[in-house]
Amino acid sequence: MSDPLLSVRGLVSGYGSTRVLQGVDIDVPSGSVVTLIGRNGVGKTTTLRTIHGSVAPTEGSVMFDGTDITDYSPEQTAREGIALVPEDRRVFPGLTVRENVEIGRIGGRRDTTKPAVEEIISEFENLRRHRESNGSALSGGEQQMLAIARALVSAPDLLMLDEPTEGLAPSIVQQVQRKIASLNDEGVTILLVEQNVQVALDTADYVYILDKGQVVHEGSADDVAANDDVLDRYLGVSAVE
Template identity: 85%
Template sequence: MSDRDTLLSVRDLVSGYGSTRVLQGVDLDVERGSVVTLIGRNGVGKTTTLRSILGSVTPTSGSITFDGTDITMLSPEKTAREGISLVPEERRVFPGLTVSENVEIGRIGGRQDIDKPTVEEIIDEFENLARHRNSKGANLSGGEQQMLAIARALVSAPDLLMLDEPTEGLAPSIVKQVQRKITQLNDEGVTILLVEQNVQVALDAADYVYILDKGQVVHEGPADEIAADDEILDRYLGVSAAE
């Protein structure tokens, strides 16, 4: 992969909580315009990887470069200004705020150097949010909350959207909606780094896949190659590829 096409580059990243080291030297690249997925069993460090990129967990060592800028030690606010947005695990929708107010909060941070879309423009892109713009977050279904979390991340006009298990706990038809949204956003030019427990979703959505185990990348490759590799899927994920 040439440097010119690499939007995000993570090198030898060591990170954790207090004295607990979770990431033991993670290397990964995200090519501009691609969908990259990060998969692995529970507790291997997927969320910690995203948090370390965002800056809510401070790396111990290693480097993170985004669009040519060293962002290793930046705070989440500063990382967002560089053009990275995270849709967190469990969505974190503000239950007492309306759909519009939730999205408004996402618009405060993020890039300051471009014209960001308005709250209304973003909500209009989500069919199932447009109907509920004055509803409180608490009154939305799981799928609607997930779409709201994505809308809140998009209103800052990120170049890189990171999503942490966006299909978790959703019914199969809603999983498909989330999948379609991710594909649509990528078609519109947003680069995606996706963490997924649903291996089928991860492999379908991705151009390139990294498998994480015990805080290290243990396998990587184009999604179609990983999907065809039953031995790898079984060893690191305990699943076999869908027939």
């Protein structure tokens, strides 16, 4: 078997003197969708930030495509081909959809031709018709699509999404799920953080459950979905369909 695209080992990080991650191990194989789930406050966002380089680890390592990126800045990880769609989406309300997406062209990879902004926007049916609208005019689902579109203009190999379905209506949740699946079909490797366990298990191939800054369980999405004990203990949910 080839090495995973992303390999995280013994990752420890936090904020100031507060240690949040207590030694996290995660592998994301090339071409897969891996999800990281767990209760609120267990360190999911911190894990993505530490991989991305906006939080510095104090111990452990992050390998990406054969390169040790443990101490890389966000600009450097972007250049390697990693994009993060943050929890808060960061849509600029006073900029148009097109301008918001253009921001994604700053930085990022140098060794591939970045797709044109128009090309990316045209792939999102609910952004196309809002091209010249301000960010402030978008619904929650449209803002999420915009945040994803912005990440895609850097042509990432690894797309990390932090709770992309949060606060969205069920029909829009499905749209986001379909988008993630189609991006994966096109060859983008995905690391997905989700609060919505059903969405996570439906979308992912492989699952890591985080609790108090550590991976406490991992397995295929089917195995985790069938494990009532684990679902109840770490996620506080009962049977998943």
